[in-house]
Amino acid sequence: MDYLTAEQVNERLTMDETIRSIEQFYLDDSNGDIIMPDRMHIEDGDNTSLLMPSYYGDYYATKLVGVAPNNTSLQKPTIHGLMVLYSRQTMEPLLMCDAVPITGLRTGALGGLGMKYLAKENASSLGIIGTGTQGWSHLHSACSVRSIQTVKVYNRSQAKLSTFIERAKQAFPSLHIEQASTEQLVRESDIIVTTTTSEKPVLPELEPAAYKGRQIVGVGSFRPAMQEIPDSILKEADEVYVDAPSAFRESGDMIRAQELGVDPDQTLSLKEIIARNHRPQNPEEQSVIFKSVGAAIFDLIVTKALYEKIR
Numbered sequence: 001m002d003y004l005t006a007e008q009v010n011e012r013l014t015m016d017e018t019i020r021s022i023e024q025f026y027l028d029d030s031n032g033d034i035i036m037p038d039r040m041h042i043e044d045g046d047n048t049s050l051l052m053p054s055y056y057g058d059y060y061a062t063k064l065v066g067v068a069p070n071n072t073s074l075q076k077p078t079i080h081g082l083m084v085l086y087s088r089q090t091m092e093p094l095l096m097c098d099a100v101p102i103t104g105l106r107t108g109a110l111g112g113l114g115m116k117y118l119a120k121e122n123a124s125s126l127g128i129i130g131t132g133t134q135g136w137s138h139l140h141s142a143c144s145v146r147s148i149q150t151v152k153v154y155n156r157s158q159a160k161l162s163t164f165i166e167r168a169k170q171a172f173p174s175l176h177i178e179q180a181s182t183e184q185l186v187r188e189s190d191i192i193v194t195t196t197t198s199e200k201p202v203l204p205e206l207e208p209a210a211y212k213g214r215q216i217v218g219v220g221s222f223r224p225a226m227q228e229i230p231d232s233i234l235k236e237a238d239e240v241y242v243d244a245p246s247a248f249r250e251s252g253d254m255i256r257a258q259e260l261g262v263d264p265d266q267t268l269s270l271k272e273i274i275a276r277n278h279r280p281q282n283p284e285e286q287s288v289i290f291k292s293v294g295a296a297i298f299d300l301i302v303t304k305a306l307y308e309k310i311r
Helices: 006-012 015-027 069-074 099-118 133-145 158-171 182-187 231-236 252-259 270-276 296-310
Strands: 002-004 040-044 047-056 059-067 079-087 093-098 125-129 150-154 176-179 191-194 215-218 239-242 288-291
Touching: 002 006, 006 093, 006 099, 006 296, 015 099, 015 133, 015 270, 015 296, 047 296, 059 099, 059 296, 079 099, 079 296, 093 099, 093 296, 099 133, 099 215, 099 239, 099 270, 099 288, 099 296, 125 133, 125 182, 133 158, 133 191, 150 158, 150 182, 158 176, 231 252, 239 270, 252 288
Parallel strands: 002 093, 125 150, 125 191, 150 176, 191 215, 215 288, 239 288
Antiparallel strands: 040 047, 047 059, 059 079, 079 093
């Protein structure tokens, strides 16, 4: 069994390949042999342990992740984890790797697919709130599915913000990248990505017209107590979508959206969006929300793509 570090994972699998692997999974009619229990949450104060098993095709996979939000003050990453892929038939381990890049790639790809199908075709400006792993992955995925030209970035830590911008300028020299307030970011971005674990909304309370013609991709809130998107935006949004129905159980944003009148039974998931090749009728004039919480099957699909590429 091989072990790949975070650097080795990122060297061997691109965001474009990751997006295609998840999209193809949903286009494949033979994906009925999935076993995926709800992920186990174990809360220890502010920290959360996540155990995420799944079965699909010839493979079984499990991801064990620890999320420690207070690591920010210690100058440490907030997420650590391991990903293991097994043979479904023999249960032999095939590949072990750092789970953080797998999580980054698959979450970025889910957000990227949300942008590909739901954002207006001529979207060229991106706003990112939060400069961690998911902020970085969504910069990559946005550039994979839209012709992004300008990027506005906000983060509470000026040091991390500056580091992110410099890194982004080196990776994407053709982009115009700069820091901005959250209000400026909203008003000047076609696509707005929130990647924090905040329990208080990080998007500003603006007049509803300020969010028209914009897509919000919410990826940070994965516990019921977390909410990145204000009530006013959840209530006034023209279109709301999720990557998976579990978002209405797991994310404070979607729990609150349901309380404000969003009907889960009328909310398309990513599976339905891709299968139907669905597009909003008028994204240039509508406010569109795509909420992503992730699921174990996506980790398996991405690790499968990695394993089969290097095998």
